[in-house]
Amino acid sequence: MTSAPHLSMTPQAVTATEQLRTPLRLRLRPNALSAGHVDGAWWPRSRDLAAELPALLAVLAVRLGDIPRVSYNLTEWDTAPRQIAVGGVRVRLGGFWSRPPHTVDVVAGDRRRLTLLLVPPDTDPSAAHRSMMRAAHRENTDTVEVLLRGAEVSESTVDVVAAGGTRIPEQTFRGVR
Numbered sequence: 001m002t003s004a005p006h007l008s009m010t011p012q013a014v015t016a017t018e019q020l021r022t023p024l025r026l027r028l029r030p031n032a033l034s035a036g037h038v039d040g041a042w043w044p045r046s047r048d049l050a051a052e053l054p055a056l057l058a059v060l061a062v063r064l065g066d067i068p069r070v071s072y073n074l075t076e077w078d079t080a081p082r083q084i085a086v087g088g089v090r091v092r093l094g095g096f097w098s099r100p101p102h103t104v105d106v107v108a109g110d111r112r113r114l115t116l117l118l119v120p121p122d123t124d125p126s127a128a129h130r131s132m133m134r135a136a137h138r139e140n141t142d143t144v145e146v147l148l149r150g151a152e153v154s155e156s157t158v159d160v161v162a163a164g165g166t167r168i169p170e171q172t173f174r175g176v177r
Helices: 049-064 125-136 144-149
Strands: 014-016 026-028 040-042 069-073 083-086 089-096 103-107 113-118
Touching: 026 049, 026 125, 040 125, 049 069, 049 083, 049 089, 049 103, 049 113, 113 125, 113 144, 125 144
Parallel strands: 014 083, 040 113, 069 089
Antiparallel strands: 026 040, 069 103, 083 089, 103 113
């Protein structure tokens, strides 16, 4: 007796194979800290979540290990698949209207979570730099709204000058800049 082929009703995952070609615009707070509204900031180059996530998850895997889940606000991104495959790991993407705007949650296999400030792709580079530096500062407790507003130093819990640097933050990955 032979059986008929089994057809799955589950949609296939999109496989992300594109390598990081341009610097990832990411800043993270020191690993041990968890105070504040965000754990760092990410400034993607587009609103295509499936195209932007593989590079982000490859870098964050160094800190978190396998990352099987990402949740985001539906208004921030173009249409995205329900899952993608990154480095052999299926990553479930959850878009929600109720997620706080301008944030992305990255959830590790052991349930550790990083909440990243999502700097819109079309943000002026100077304003993006200020927001990212503030979000990644070890003593930052600013809300997402304050971080994105480009608030004056006096409104923020972070001294932007003390946060350091004048370049747009970039994360290097395997020697690529």
